[in-house]
Amino acid sequence: MTMLQDDFRAAMGRLAAGVAVLSTRVGGHDHAMTASSVCSVSLEPPLLLACVEVAARFHDAVVESGLLGVSLLGHPQRPHAEWLATPGRPMVGEFATVPTHRAPSGVVLLDESLATLDCQTWAVYPAGDHSIVVGEVLAVTLADDPDPALVYYRNRFGRIA
Numbered sequence: 001m002t003m004l005q006d007d008f009r010a011a012m013g014r015l016a017a018g019v020a021v022l023s024t025r026v027g028g029h030d031h032a033m034t035a036s037s038v039c040s041v042s043l044e045p046p047l048l049l050a051c052v053e054v055a056a057r058f059h060d061a062v063v064e065s066g067l068l069g070v071s072l073l074g075h076p077q078r079p080h081a082e083w084l085a086t087p088g089r090p091m092v093g094e095f096a097t098v099p100t101h102r103a104p105s106g107v108v109l110l111d112e113s114l115a116t117l118d119c120q121t122w123a124v125y126p127a128g129d130h131s132i133v134v135g136e137v138l139a140v141t142l143a144d145d146p147d148p149a150l151v152y153y154r155n156r157f158g159r160i161a
């Protein structure tokens, strides 16, 4: 890693970000990963984006399936964020400790999330070692009484009310 790349990572680490879990379903298997790159894009039509590393197992799964679930996490869900960011975790039994339910599209969404969005892939743009995955939002759920948000700042998890 060059000095510029180090500084770039450090600089972007100072942009506090919400934490989400992305999910998809392909060949009858569910897969999910933690992501802080989720961002809203458009209201008409409703679009969001997430940047997914090409080397992540999630990448090919979401591109193949065209389905994208987004669960926006509260602070009590931090253990799930840590687990679903663990490199090389076994994909069989990935959700054994993570309570989930199914969206209308069939993807899993995390229980107790602040909000969930059920999307279909609208476009995938190559962007260096990541792809920008744009999802069209088909359905949304909002928690009635949301927990404090889980945030990521300077390589650490935190909370904001």
Ligand SMILES: Cc1cc2nc3c(=O)[nH]c(=O)nc-3n(C[C@H](O)[C@H](O)[C@H](O)COP(=O)(O)O)c2cc1C
Binding pocket: 019, 032, 033, 034, 035, 036, 037, 038, 051, 052, 053, 055, 056, 057, 058, 059, 081, 082, 084, 085, 086, 087, 088, 089, 152
């Ligand atoms: C707080 C946090 C945010 C992350 N955000 C992203 C992200 O936006 N995009 C990404 O590709 N990986 C992100 N990661 C890393 C992935 O979660 C991690 O590489 C994961 O193991 C990939 O899973 P997979 O290879 O099983 O698909 C993040 C990790 C953490 C802890």
